[in-house]
Amino acid sequence: MTYQNILLEKEGRIAILIINRPKALNALNQDTLLEIKAAAMEVEADPEVDVLIITGAGDKSFVAGADIAYMQNLTAVEGRIFGAVGQAAFRFIEAMEKPSIAAVNGFALGGGCELAMCCDFRIASVNARFGQPEVGLGITPGFGGTQRLPRIVGPGMAKQLLYTAEVIDASEALRIGLVNKIVASEDLMDTVKKIARKIASNGQIAVRYSKVAANEGAQTDIDRAMTIEADLFGLCFSTNDQKEGMTAFLEKRKPTFTGK
């Protein structure tokens, strides 16, 4: 597919989705959200890709939020649809079986923070800035921020950020568990690609089932969650990767996984 507002690149078994509206600090209008969802679906369906990285074009901004100029004159009905489009795109990324990593290279505000949060985890450059500034614009977050932020950093810290519209730097984001690691700006993509390659070197069915178990389990009670884990654990024993992984270990060699 061809895209106007994003770039979708492939490097080995890694796909890199770059939000590419640098003049608006990569802000998200409806077309961009639709393209993000289409690109994520393309990645999920591509047998040659194992891991998705999401980042923003340029070195100033990951995504500075939903596009305020686009939203300014929306009606309530249009606003609801815009929110639903953003939610659907981000929920697809969160629920897709292939893992995703946000490489946060600057402002991740509002919809940008929400995009980073729908990824499995976040690595930040030193200049990354996070926040949900929506209440300062007279709106609530609309692409999942009120739900994912409390789940990631806990309700007290999330509510402080949601109610104050405060923007935090990368060290504070690390301290509260919003990001896993901070690196120099020039090292961001290499660091994230290295992590992606490490993920891609493992048995991919097992990686994807780990994601499904973690996501599904987080939404249910512990007994049902353990059943989900047990079912997926059991299913792994029907794969060639399980045979290869365990045989390779016992033969003291590196496994060659095929994702089958």
Ligand code: CAA
């Ligand atoms: N929407 C539309 N345009 C945006 C934008 C946004 N979210 N963020 C930045 N831009 C545009 C600016 O309007 C400006 O355009 P012009 O050059 O045409 O004037 C350009 O990007 C550069 O921005 P600034 O001049 O403001 O750059 P700065 O370095 O002085 O400030 C910033 C950077 C702190 C990120 C500031 O741009 C800012 O506060 N942006 C808005 C952040 C925000 O409130 N995001 C939340 C949006 S609401 C939301 O996301 C709702 C939701 O949950 C669905």
